[in-house]
Amino acid sequence: MTTPALSVRDLRVRYGGDGGREALKGVSFDLEPGRALGVVGESGSGKSTLALSLLRLHGSAAEVEGEILAGGVDVLAASGEELRRLRGGRIAMVFQDPLSSLDPYLRVGDQIAEVYRAHHSVTRREARAKAVEVLERVGIPVRRARAYPHEFSGGMRQRALIAMALALEPRVLVADEPTTALDVTVQARLLDLLNELRAETGMALLLVSHDFGVVARAADEILVMRDGQAVEQGPAASVLDDPSEPYTRELLAAVPRLDAPPAERSGRGDEVLMEVSELRRDFVSGPPLRRETLHAVDGVTFDVRRGETLGVVGESGSGKSTLARMLVRLLEPTSGRIEFAGQDLGALGERRLRAVRRDLQMVFQDPVASLNPRRTVGESIADPLRVLGEAEPVKAARDLMERVGLDPGRYDAYPHEFSGGQRQRVGIARALAPKPRLLVCDEPVTSLDVTTQAQVLALLAELQEDLDLTLVFVSHDLAVVRQVSDRVAVMRQGKVVELADAGEVYASPRHEYTKELLSAAPVPASPG
Missing domain, CATH: 3.40.50.300 (P-loop containing nucleotide triphosphate hydrolases)
Incomplete structure (x- = not known):
């Protein structure tokens, strides 16, 4: 039998000690070389915690139990030096937001070369040659190696991150929501690229996404998560066309x-x-x-x-x-x-x-960026009402919160205390305030x-x-x-x-x- 590129057994992650939140509750799976596993679920299901745990990036505050084996190496028991070699060399990760993952002051080619030199004893010239090679492999012209991240489109930045991961020829690539903000044509090209790389190199792919369409295009198997648990797992065709769990059917229906x-x-x-x-x-x-x-x-x-x-x-x-x-x-x-x-x-x-x-009002894409983090959500909704001369702006703001499905009792809560969907509801309530x-x-x-x-x-x-x-x-x-x-x-x-x-x-x-x-x-x- 083929040795799995990645093997996870009874993985449990808890934040905040015994009285805290259990983010993962006994997740297990095997990922074979050249295969792709799609991990899907709602926000808060534990998808990203799982992805981060595979490289021990979950933070020092987390309590972790279970076993993660990558090519025979026990990730959770690895020393600092073993972990440094494992990250990138054995398992590489592509994050959701490439702009925050790239250094804005360094050219893209130089960043890839720097990562390559950190893992290999090579000259600067050899490292730059490797950077050019992997950029070409993901469809970025040689001349763009000297460009800065802000000079790339969203799709090109995501490709640059994939190129950086490929430079070290990892056995496993973990991609956390890599296509969320991309339009359909760029998204399709990126998913085709990942499939081509798996076929050429035998690299295994763990793809985290909330988009069933993305997972359907790229994954051989699907793991459905809910509240930190794996509620369904199996071949992609089986899960997508004939799901056995009511929760999976609910997700697909939405x-x-x-x-x-x-x-x-x-x-x-x-x-x-x-x-x-x-x-x-x-x-x-x-x-x-x-x-x-x-x-x-x-x-x-x-x-x-x-x-x-x-x-x-x-x-x-x-x-x-x-x-x-x-x-x-x-x-x-x-x-x-x-x-x-x-x-x-x-x-x-x-x-x-x-x-x-x-x-004329507007609901913005990113409710976090459009809400003042130092003001309560209730005040953010009430402010335009005050400007318009509303006699009871606080009462009107609470009514609006209830109208969009928010608890009016959370008037004094701050944006970071809400989920993504709830923050978007706050943005809608604020836009509705002037009627x-x-x-x-x-x-x-x-x-x-x-x-x-x-x-x-x-x-x-x-x-x-x-x-x-x-x-x-x-x-x-x-x-x-x-x-x-x-x-x-x-x-x-x-x-x-x-x-x-x-x-x-x-x-x-x-x-x-x-x-x-x-x-x-x-x-x-x-x-x-």
Whole structure:
């Protein structure tokens, strides 16, 4: 029999001593060379704790029991020197956020070379040659080795992290949510790359994700986790097509699907609430004598009808978020016209614009970054109410918290005390405080697990019906956009290349780019 590349037996991790939280409760599995194990589950299920434990990165505060064997080496009993050789050489890890994992002051090629030299007695020239070799292997041109992390796109940064891991030729690659923030085409290329590397090198892959579509595309076996336990484990086809556990079926039922019909909504009408004409936004960069102009939004024209949800999809860099910020006047257009409720927003002075802003609100992608960590969530919701002259802002804020499914008794809690889904609900409550007519949602469910995602989407649909809201929903997830949208605008390189009813776009796409996006979207079912 083949010796497993990784063997885990009865792994238990507890934080906070005997009275603390048990993050892992006896997890066991084997991972064979060249095989891929997908670990899925909701936030708090223990997925990331499991991934970190494999390299003993769970922190000194954790109490760990069980056994982790990597090529015969007992990870939990390894000395400091053995652990240093094991990390990277035997097991390498690719983290969810590549920007925070790369040194912003060092060129990407130099960072990879430095890691290689730390494990091998080689010259700087040999290390740089190795860095170039692995960057080429993951599809990054040689000339980009001298670029800094901020000069790479999200997909390229993730590839650079994979290249850094590959430089040491690990037997096991642990990838923790490596595709969460990537659009579907970049995501597809990254997953294909991981599959190619497994076939070429015999490397084993442990892929942590909340996205069943991603796991279906890359994993041979699936481990479903809940509350620190493995509730189901088996071949990918069996788990995806015929799950034995009710919890797995519940997760799969919550996954948005491209072939699902959109929800019926009664509020959509023909009245045009917002009209956008030839909207353009340019960004100029570079030294004075070598100025470069990026047309982030390039001549976009569309309308938004009262009560509808207009979905906006496209790859990273297509101009989606730039467009979203211009719609609520957080970013000034270079040229073009935005008309809201019959008023030209570009012609309004500051006082009149302030009054209109009540009707135009935004829900941001990252609720952590958009909430003040030093203020309670209740105060963050109450602040706009005070500005608007609400007589009882605290009571109104508590009512809003209850309206979006939060406990009003947690008015005095801080953002870090809430889960990701709860923080997104706080962001929605704050956006609803001025009683807007149009809500722009910029990637509001991107980093949420499927059940939390389903809850937030259901909340938005309910609020739209009850409050007569109009939504512009920006996302790179085509299945999510299919679920919530009446019409869909597809963006590419700053332009809208297709705009039609959602059913028409998904059933009979006209533009080749739309077809490419749909074909690249991961499907939560076995390939067979």
